[in-house]
Amino acid sequence: MDAIVYLEPDRIATLPDDADLLRAERRGTGVGDVVIDVAYTGICGTDLLVWHGGLTRVVPPVVLGHEFVGRIADPGGSGLPVGTPVAVEPLLSCGECWACRHDARHVCRRLRLIGVDVDGGAAARVRVPAGALHPLPRDADLRTFALTEPTAVAVHMVHRAALEPGQHVVVLGGGPIGALVALVATHRGAGSLTVSEPNDARRALLTGLGVHTVRPDELAEVVAARTGGEGADLTFDVTGHPSAIAVAPEITRVRGTILVGGLFHEPPAVPLQVVTLREQILVGARVYTSAHVDEAIALLAEGAVPAASLITHEVAIADAELGAYRMLDQDRSAMKILLRINP
Numbered sequence: 001m002d003a004i005v006y007l008e009p010d011r012i013a014t015l016p017d018d019a020d021l022l023r024a025e026r027r028g029t030g031v032g033d034v035v036i037d038v039a040y041t042g043i044c045g046t047d048l049l050v051w052h053g054g055l056t057r058v059v060p061p062v063v064l065g066h067e068f069v070g071r072i073a074d075p076g077g078s079g080l081p082v083g084t085p086v087a088v089e090p091l092l093s094c095g096e097c098w099a100c101r102h103d104a105r106h107v108c109r110r111l112r113l114i115g116v117d118v119d120g121g122a123a124a125r126v127r128v129p130a131g132a133l134h135p136l137p138r139d140a141d142l143r144t145f146a147l148t149e150p151t152a153v154a155v156h157m158v159h160r161a162a163l164e165p166g167q168h169v170v171v172l173g174g175g176p177i178g179a180l181v182a183l184v185a186t187h188r189g190a191g192s193l194t195v196s197e198p199n200d201a202r203r204a205l206l207t208g209l210g211v212h213t214v215r216p217d218e219l220a221e222v223v224a225a226r227t228g229g230e231g232a233d234l235t236f237d238v239t240g241h242p243s244a245i246a247v248a249p250e251i252t253r254v255r256g257t258i259l260v261g262g263l264f265h266e267p268p269a270v271p272l273q274v275v276t277l278r279e280q281i282l283v284g285a286r287v288y289t290s291a292h293v294d295e296a297i298a299l300l301a302e303g304a305v306p307a308a309s310l311i312t313h314e315v316a317i318a319d320a321e322l323g324a325y326r327m328l329d330q331d332r333s334a335m336k337i338l339l340r341i342n343p
């Protein structure tokens with residue numbers, strides 16, 4: 001029953017999740033009355049940020065893992081049969097703030113995440129609330145649906161950006177989120193789509209999926225050529241790097257849209273004078289609505305998002321610290337890394 005536990009800044013450990021150490025200090029093993037046998041848990045930059053103490057609100061010790069799928073071990077109040085395969089929407093909202101009262105609980109002022117603020121799915125078992133469950137088809141290949149959470153992020157971004165069929169789209173950043181935005185936007189009818197990404201391995205993987213990729217230094221010229229000099233209709237920033245969003249206004253057309261999706265660790269410098277003169281629209285996007293989680297599940301089920309091609313590494317939970325977290329921390333050539341728990 002291993003669990004990946006964040007202990008203090010720069011320190012995670014693989015611990016038996018019934019260790020006395022944890023029982024004594026923890027605020028319980030997650031929240032909610034449904035127990036999930038976790039099959040796969042994806043890792044991403046957010047896990048690395050927690051590990052390095054970059055999210056100051058996080059109170060260790062906490063089990064990591066917000067991207068997970070599994071099977072119901074104890075249905076609690078969910079009414080679902082034992083063994084039902086489920087994806088988990090890891091958002092906990094307060095139910096009282098303006099967002100919660102206006103059908104936008106995913107941007108709750110007091111939003112908390114399973115796997116960040118309370119124990120998550122980088123463990124053999126996790127407790128979650130019934131409302132977090134998204135049942136999957138009985139015969140679901142859980143490895144495929146391990147990408148539900150990041151795919152939902154991409155689906156939500158494409159909705160927030162109000163993509164229209166035929167539009168020229170630029171995606172800044174070809175990490176897992178950029179790759180998923182590119183695939184979802186293509187599926188939703190983007191006319192042309194260009195991903196800008198400096199990492200050779202990530203560009204090669206995307207090129208193999210039929211996505212047009214460029215290096216950041218080629219981007220302006222390619223966008224001009226593809227849009228008759230006008231600029232992109234829609235530009236997604238999914239890098240979190242100030243150097244990427246700094247070019248967004250220049251490569252986006254008059255009255256075009258810039259979707260701001262990356263999480264910046266420092267305030268980026270963006271030439272807002274261009275936004276003014278071109279009457280551009282800046283739109284933020286954070287996580288996803290429940291409906292967008294369901295859309296992500298449908299896209300994975302129909303193969304519109306080819307999960308297997310994006311999963312470049314699968315690591316047993318016992319090897320997670322070195323084989324997954326440290327690996328991704330040192331080299332972002334991997335695309336999606338999954339922890340294999342009870343497949």
Ligand SMILES: NC(=O)c1ccc[n+]([C@@H]2O[C@H](COP(=O)([O-])OP(=O)(O)OC[C@H]3O[C@@H](n4cnc5c(N)ncnc54)[C@H](O)[C@@H]3O)[C@@H](O)[C@H]2O)c1
Nearest residue numbers: 173175176177196238239240241243244262263285286287
């Ligand atoms: N809004 C949300 O709810 C939400 C959800 C998940 C992730 N995110 C954020 O989205 C971003 C992407 O997530 P990810 O998991 O793919 O992260 P990632 O770090 O794996 O990918 C970012 C990519 O951007 C590339 N990049 C760096 N500088 C660039 C530049 N100048 N031009 C183009 N590309 C550049 C990097 O090489 C990397 O491949 C992160 O900032 C993450 O925190 C936001």
Ligand SMILES: [Zn+2]
Nearest residue numbers: 043044046067
């Ligand atoms: Zn994530």
Ligand SMILES: [Zn+2]
Nearest residue numbers: 094097100108
């Ligand atoms: Zn709220």
